[in-house]
Amino acid sequence: xxxxxxxxxxxxxxxxxxxxxxxxxxxxxxxxxxxxxxxxxxxxxxxxxxxxxxxxxxxxxxxxxxxxxxxxxxxxxxxxxxxxxxxxxxxxxxxxxxxxxxxxxxxxxxxxxxxxxxxxxxxxxxxxxxxxxxxxxxxxxxxxxxxxxxxxxxxxxxxxxxxxxxxxxxxxxxxxxxxxxxxxxxxxxxxxxxxxxxxxxxxxxxxxxxxxxxxxxxxxxxxxxxxxxxxxxxxxxxxxxxxxxxxxxxxxxxxxxxxxxxxxxxxxxxxxxxxxxxxxxxxxxxxxxxxxxxxxxx
Amino acid sequence: xxxxxxxxxxxxxxxxxxxxxxxxxxxxxxxxxxxxxxxxxxxxxxxxxxxxxxxxxxxxxxxxxxxxxxxxxxxxxxxxxxxxxxxxxxxxxxxxxxxxxxxxxxxxxxxxxxxxxxxxxxxxxxxxxxxxxxxxxxxxxxxxxxxxxx
Ligand SMILES: C[S@@+](CC[C@H](N)C(=O)[O-])C[C@H]1O[C@@H](n2cnc3c(N)ncnc32)[C@H](O)[C@@H]1O
Numbered sequence: 001x002x003x004x005x006x007x008x009x010x011x012x013x014x015x016x017x018x019x020x021x022x023x024x025x026x027x028x029x030x031x032x033x034x035x036x037x038x039x040x041x042x043x044x045x046x047x048x049x050x051x052x053x054x055x056x057x058x059x060x061x062x063x064x065x066x067x068x069x070x071x072x073x074x075x076x077x078x079x080x081x082x083x084x085x086x087x088x089x090x091x092x093x094x095x096x097x098x099x100x101x102x103x104x105x106x107x108x109x110x111x112x113x114x115x116x117x118x119x120x121x122x123x124x125x126x127x128x129x130x131x132x133x134x135x136x137x138x139x140x141x142x143x144x145x146x147x148x149x150x151x152x153x154x155x156x157x158x159x160x161x162x163x164x165x166x167x168x169x170x171x172x173x174x175x176x177x178x179x180x181x182x183x184x185x186x187x188x189x190x191x192x193x194x195x196x197x198x199x200x201x202x203x204x205x206x207x208x209x210x211x212x213x214x215x216x217x218x219x220x221x222x223x224x225x226x227x228x229x230x231x232x233x234x235x236x237x238x239x240x241x242x243x244x245x246x247x248x249x250x251x252x253x254x255x256x257x258x259x260x261x262x263x264x265x266x267x268x269x270x271x272x273x274x275x276x277x278x279x280x281x282x283x284x285x286x287x288x289x290x291x292x293x294x295x296x297x298x
Numbered sequence: 299x300x301x302x303x304x305x306x307x308x309x310x311x312x313x314x315x316x317x318x319x320x321x322x323x324x325x326x327x328x329x330x331x332x333x334x335x336x337x338x339x340x341x342x343x344x345x346x347x348x349x350x351x352x353x354x355x356x357x358x359x360x361x362x363x364x365x366x367x368x369x370x371x372x373x374x375x376x377x378x379x380x381x382x383x384x385x386x387x388x389x390x391x392x393x394x395x396x397x398x399x400x401x402x403x404x405x406x407x408x409x410x411x412x413x414x415x416x417x418x419x420x421x422x423x424x425x426x427x428x429x430x431x432x433x434x435x436x437x438x439x440x441x442x443x444x445x446x447x448x
Pocket of ligand 1: 087105106107108109110111112113129130131132135156157158159172173174175206
């Protein structure tokens with residue numbers, strides 16, 4: 001339970017949370033609307049005797065009764081992308097539209113990039129940025145398989161992304177990944193407060209740059225897959241202190257249970273406004289853990 | 299690279315109507331044609347822009363598997379729909395003999411109406427052009443059941 005007992009006072013139904021965190025994750029994927037239709041894909045999978053059912057909250061997400069989704073023909077054809085259920089929420093909150101200019105600042109390996117490309121119907125511009133050499137290869141490979149033609153891949157340090165103006169920016173930065181424990185229990189052992197605080201500096205700088213390159217009226221979504229408030233509310237709060245003309249919008253996805261962001265933690269007060277962010281815990285929707293904030297620039 | 303030129307290549311070989319490419323721009327890099335959503339890219343240092351679409355390296359243009367997976371569904375000729383057994387071989391990267399109503403050259407290879415990728419048809423043989431990293435060895439595919447899978 002390394003690093004989780006500190007949340008006993010803030011996570012609702014903590015016993016259920018702890019129990020959920022040791023259960024393996026369901027196998028999930030996202031239907032790729034760039035290449036197939038939803039009904040067509042469901043019919044195909046059922047015809048091949050792969051049990052599947054759409055998420056209640058997102059029609060493009062499916063749970064599947066198979067252990068090796070990577071070896072499905074539908075994966076090879078790019079009709080599905082294997083992706084954890086809760087990670088689909090960032091792009092849903094970002095809400096990109098066809099024809100817009102969108103930046104995915106920390107994009108590799110491209111689960112959210114390919115989801116955004118699909119939501120943009122392959123139109124407009126989607127810049128997918130990530131400085132990590134090896135990870136960019138999987139980003140490119142995933143974009144190819146998805147059939148994304150509106151994606152341009154760059155490899156800047158996100159903190160110094162060149163001056164440009166985007167309608168929407170996603171900052172899905174590096175984090176301690178506690179919310180991934182159901183996939184890889186070792187993340188819990190690797191967590192330390194020192195690591196969270198070390199990442200916080202990078203996360204603040206990335207989100208700050210994300211806000212700077214958004215147009216007036218633009219939307220910036222910040223997400224992580226960790227529970228640590230040091231990497232979530234504290235980051236959002238720090239960036240909002242340092243940048244004027246940015247406000248938080250309520251994150252609420254119908255039929256997806258969440259808890260509000262924390263207004264205070266460990267003696268620091270972030271303000272009630274932080275409750276507009278969303279925290280997703282494993283026992284709420286039987287998913288991984290996640291945090292999402294939605295910032296809007298004046 | 300003019301859109302009309304690409305539409306002509308895809309039209310003459312596969313019967314894909316030019317309207318299919320209306321929202322797409324094409325540009326040449328090396329001997330490859332790339333597809334992108336916009337006629338211009340903003341001023342940034344890029345690792346890659348858009349999707350590799352057609353290779354002009356050989357005697358005839360060769361569409362990428364990714365191009366066919368996106369646009370092959372609009373093809374009206376030089377398309378072959380494989381049985382599950384044949385599809386398994388194709389995905390493993392093999393060649394197989396086949397009687398089919400195809401002209402020699404690159405063809406759209408499908409299974410149950412969905413495009414698997416690019417094949418080369420030559421003298422009664424279909425040779426898989428699936429990129430190596432996409433191939434899955436025989437028996438590896440989870441859901442291609444004996445006898446059609448439907
Ligand atoms: C949680 S992962 C992103 C997952 C991705 N958005 C997806 O959905 O597939 C965080 C990414 O941030 C990248 N990263 C680390 N430092 C960065 C920096 N200074 N600027 C931009 N990205 C960075 C890492 O390489 C890593 O790929």
